[in-house]
Amino acid sequence: xxxxxxxxxxxxxxxxxxxxxxxxxxxxxxxxxxxxxxxxxxxxxxxxxxxxxxxxxxxxxxxxxxxxxxxxxxxxxxxxxxxxxxxxxxxxxxxxxxxxxxxxxxxxxxxxxxxxxxxxxxxxxxxxxxxxxxxxxxxxxxxxxxxxxxxxxxxxxxxxxxxxxxxxxxxxxxxxxxxxxxxxxxxxxxxxxxxxxxxxxxxxxxxxxxxxxxxxxxxxxxxxxxxxxxxxxxxxxxxxxxxxxxxxxxxxxxxxxxxxxxxxxxxxxxxxxxxxxxxxxxxxxxxxxxxxxxxxxxxxxxxxxxxxxxxxxxxxxxxxxxxxxxxxxxxxxxxxxxxxxxxxxxxxxxxxxxxxxxxxxxxxxxxxxxxxxxxxxxxxxxxxxxxxxxxxxxxxxxxxxxxxxxxxxxxxxxxxxx
Amino acid sequence: xxxxxxxxxxxxxxxxxxxxxxxxxxxxxxxxxxxxxxxxxxxxxxxxxxxxxxxxxxxxxxxxxxxxxxxxxxxxxxxxxxxxxxxxxxxxxxxxxxxxxxxxxxxxxxxxxxxxxxxxxxxxxxxxxxxxxxxxxxxxxxxxxxxxxxxxxxxxxxxxxxxxxxxxxxxxxxxxxxxxxxxxxxxxxxxxxxxxxxxxxxxxxxxxxxxxxxxxxxxxxxxxxxxxxxxxxxxxxxxxxxxxxxxxxxxxxxxxxxxxxxxxxxxxxxxxxxxxxxxxxxxxxxxxxxxxxxxxxxxxxxxxxxxxxxxxxxxxxxxxxxxxxxxxxxxxxxxxxxxxxxxxxxxxxxxxxxxxxxxxxxxxxxxxxxxxxxxxxxxxxxxxxxxxxxxxxxxxxxxx
Numbered sequence: 001x002x003x004x005x006x007x008x009x010x011x012x013x014x015x016x017x018x019x020x021x022x023x024x025x026x027x028x029x030x031x032x033x034x035x036x037x038x039x040x041x042x043x044x045x046x047x048x049x050x051x052x053x054x055x056x057x058x059x060x061x062x063x064x065x066x067x068x069x070x071x072x073x074x075x076x077x078x079x080x081x082x083x084x085x086x087x088x089x090x091x092x093x094x095x096x097x098x099x100x101x102x103x104x105x106x107x108x109x110x111x112x113x114x115x116x117x118x119x120x121x122x123x124x125x126x127x128x129x130x131x132x133x134x135x136x137x138x139x140x141x142x143x144x145x146x147x148x149x150x151x152x153x154x155x156x157x158x159x160x161x162x163x164x165x166x167x168x169x170x171x172x173x174x175x176x177x178x179x180x181x182x183x184x185x186x187x188x189x190x191x192x193x194x195x196x197x198x199x200x201x202x203x204x205x206x207x208x209x210x211x212x213x214x215x216x217x218x219x220x221x222x223x224x225x226x227x228x229x230x231x232x233x234x235x236x237x238x239x240x241x242x243x244x245x246x247x248x249x250x251x252x253x254x255x256x257x258x259x260x261x262x263x264x265x266x267x268x269x270x271x272x273x274x275x276x277x278x279x280x281x282x283x284x285x286x287x288x289x290x291x292x293x294x295x296x297x298x299x300x301x302x303x304x305x306x307x308x309x310x311x312x313x314x315x316x317x318x319x320x321x322x323x324x325x326x327x328x329x330x331x332x333x334x335x336x337x338x339x340x341x342x343x344x345x346x347x348x349x350x351x352x353x354x355x356x357x358x359x360x361x362x363x364x365x366x367x368x369x370x371x372x373x374x375x376x377x378x379x380x381x382x383x384x385x386x387x388x389x390x391x392x393x394x395x396x397x398x399x400x401x402x403x404x405x406x407x408x409x410x411x412x413x414x415x416x417x418x
Numbered sequence: 419x420x421x422x423x424x425x426x427x428x429x430x431x432x433x434x435x436x437x438x439x440x441x442x443x444x445x446x447x448x449x450x451x452x453x454x455x456x457x458x459x460x461x462x463x464x465x466x467x468x469x470x471x472x473x474x475x476x477x478x479x480x481x482x483x484x485x486x487x488x489x490x491x492x493x494x495x496x497x498x499x500x501x502x503x504x505x506x507x508x509x510x511x512x513x514x515x516x517x518x519x520x521x522x523x524x525x526x527x528x529x530x531x532x533x534x535x536x537x538x539x540x541x542x543x544x545x546x547x548x549x550x551x552x553x554x555x556x557x558x559x560x561x562x563x564x565x566x567x568x569x570x571x572x573x574x575x576x577x578x579x580x581x582x583x584x585x586x587x588x589x590x591x592x593x594x595x596x597x598x599x600x601x602x603x604x605x606x607x608x609x610x611x612x613x614x615x616x617x618x619x620x621x622x623x624x625x626x627x628x629x630x631x632x633x634x635x636x637x638x639x640x641x642x643x644x645x646x647x648x649x650x651x652x653x654x655x656x657x658x659x660x661x662x663x664x665x666x667x668x669x670x671x672x673x674x675x676x677x678x679x680x681x682x683x684x685x686x687x688x689x690x691x692x693x694x695x696x697x698x699x700x701x702x703x704x705x706x707x708x709x710x711x712x713x714x715x716x717x718x719x720x721x722x723x724x725x726x727x728x729x730x731x732x733x734x735x736x737x738x739x740x741x742x743x744x745x746x747x748x749x750x751x752x753x754x755x756x757x758x759x760x761x762x763x764x765x766x767x768x769x770x771x772x773x774x775x776x777x778x779x780x781x782x783x784x785x786x787x788x789x790x791x792x793x794x795x796x797x798x799x800x801x802x803x804x805x806x807x808x809x810x811x812x813x814x815x816x817x818x
Contacts, residue, residue, distance in 0.1 A: 175799045177795075177798040184746075185746065185795040185798075189788045192785065195787075326611070363622065365618075366619055372611050376609070376611030378608075380590070380608035381608075382604065383598075383604035
């Protein structure tokens with residue numbers, strides 16, 4: 001079985017010959033330094049381009065990036081930083097890691113789908129649905145023992161996210177509906193349902209604050225333990241370990257289970273998978289269920305870890321699920337890569353936030369949009385790279401479904417490879 | 419692609435399709451009769467109509483027109499629910515919500531940016547390039563439209579600037595998806611992030627916390643002297659924005675271009691069978707480039723309507739997902755201009771209804787905002803007929 005897997009992977013990587021001269025070289029490149037090199041290069045180019053924009057608009061890019069870096073709290077890692085700077089840095093770093101937690105999970109939600117050749121743009125909707133259930137379970141049932149309450153809330157959020165994503169998987173399996181479109185639609189449906197529930201006069205709005213569009217607050221028994229920093233100042237909670245465990249589960253699912261093998265086979269070539277006796281439709285449903293569970297748990301960790309309540313405004317402006325797309329793409333849909341990319345984006349968003357960026361150096365409002373630009377550039381740059389290295393299978397599958405061909409017609413492999 | 423003419427022979431009226439369509443109409447009527455100006459205050463006529471509608475639906479289903487048949491059954495059931503809701507509401511509530519002329523006017527206002535966006539989507543995807551980046555291109559037009567109008571002192575130039583900005587962003591998408599053979603969905607996603615960043619950055623840098631000035635030149639409304647004061651028509655169409663008229667005029671224009679001109683045929687052939695198009699000597703890549711850029715310009719006009727046309731100012735992320743609704747409308751309308759128009763009007767109507775519902779019932783209006791997305795989800799699932807994209811949509815073309 002292992003040899004078969006290797007062959008499968010190797011073939012997948014040899015397919016985009018057009019991009020690099022020799023397939024063998026490409027494989028070696030990816031196994032070695034190249035796996036990290038290209039994402040790093042992509043990030044670097046994006047940062048330089050954004051730096052140029054900072055320069056062109058009359059600011060100093062170096063001092064800007066330095067202030068952003070200090071805002072991330074990563075300077076805490078330097079032993080020579082001491083005193084009040086160090087305690088500030090510690091708080092900032094806690095913020096960065098708090099943000100990296102859900103990003104990692106929404107990233108995995110997108111990455112797992114990619115492995116099966118599906119494009120899950122619906123991470124945001126799955127996250128929203130998860131947040132609704134997490135806050136509902138967390139703010140009710142306050143008599144429960146803490147551990148049970150927390151597990152109940154996380155499982156409820158995960159299941160809700162799974163079912164939400166499962167709708168897209170089910171529609172694809174039964175009617176061939178393109179999952180890109182259906183997950184986009186599900187995002188917006190989740191958004192409006194969420195706003196409906198918690199808006200003024202909404203069924204789940206906090207009855208004690210009738211003029212604030214917000215949910216009830218999570219009970220103490222459902223709050224996650226803060227192990228680093230002050231719980232009142234949003235210290236770091238144990239959610240990050242749950243997210244990291246999620247990355248290990250992701251890796252184990254992909255590499256060590258029958259399902260993972262099925263997923264990769266379907267992602268590589270759905271036709272072959274079908275002839276090998278796999279039920280492709282059922283694997284689509286399973287894959288989407290798992291993706292949605294990742295995103296739903298991400299929301300639960302946010303709600304139980306530091307948000308404790310859900311504002312309608314939060315539902316409308318949250319971008320965590322969309323960042324997940326960039327995280328997964330930059331992390332090349334691998335567990336380790338996604339961890340790294342989640343840290344990078346967590347740091348970038350924290351470093352450019354209103355709370356952490358020194359306004360004397362660079363306007364935080366501007367910096368937030370700089371972050372979007374960097375994100376956009378990274379995704380754009382990765383879009384060609386990804387199709388070359390990993391997504392040829394996914395991309396092809398999407399296009400095949402998109403144009404609604406019959407299943408028994410040959411895939412347009414000839415056109416792709418020229 | 420069948421662009422056949424519709425000719426109804428008497429014998430066809432007993433065929434399953436007309437029966438199904440009649441079922442659809444009767445089902446919808448079951449709800450309509452409970453609304454102003456009819457306002458039937460008992461449920462019996464609605465139930466009778468709905469039962470006939472269901473019967474026609476079943477007949478159509480048995481006759482082989484499954485989708486229309488099931489559609490009319492669903493519509494009939496929904497209409498009865500709607501009728502019950504109408505009967506539970508008071509006469510005055512119905513009067514507030516269902517002011518038809520105001521509803522139509524508002525629906526057209528909501529639909530205008532979507533029409534431009536959806537037409538942009540049609541031309542782009544007909545040429546074989548998926549455009550998830552419509553949202554970003556709209557947002558570019560939205561900001562740069564008002565920026566141009568403010569800077570150059572005229573809404574005409576503002577619209578030109580908007581088109582240039584949208585076209586430039588579309589050019590990026592074109593380069594990535596046509597020449598660099600990127601995954602077009604990933605590239606489009608990147609485009610959306612990029613637009614959010616560029617417009618927000620430029621807006622903050624240029625205008626700061628005060629926002630756009632209040633006296634920016636705006637696209638005028640067209641006052642029709644003849645019907646302006648003629649009851650329903652006057653209130654609904656007598657005072658529409660110029661861009662709404664342009665958007666409506668673009669629909670037949672685009673239909674004519676796509677299906678009646680040589681270049682339209684070429685564009686479609688590039689989107690369906692690029693290899694064949696190449697073989698007969700058509701510049702496949704160049705046609706796709708033009709289509710993507712034009713699509714960006716159209717989407718930008720839609721975005722510009724929001725800022726320069728309707729509101730007169732800009733706020734960050736002002737398009738708020740309208741690009742995605744436009745995308746949905748294009749799919750709902752089966753990649754055809756007229757279909758896209760009906761879809762945008764339907765979505766616009768849902769928005770307008772949500773607005774008016776929020777007066778008597780603030781919470782319920784919100785749920786209506788989700789309606790376009792639910793309808794599109796149902797549409798892509800193939801319940802209302804199969805939506806079929808151009809054959810080569812999303813596949814980069816490589817010459818041999």
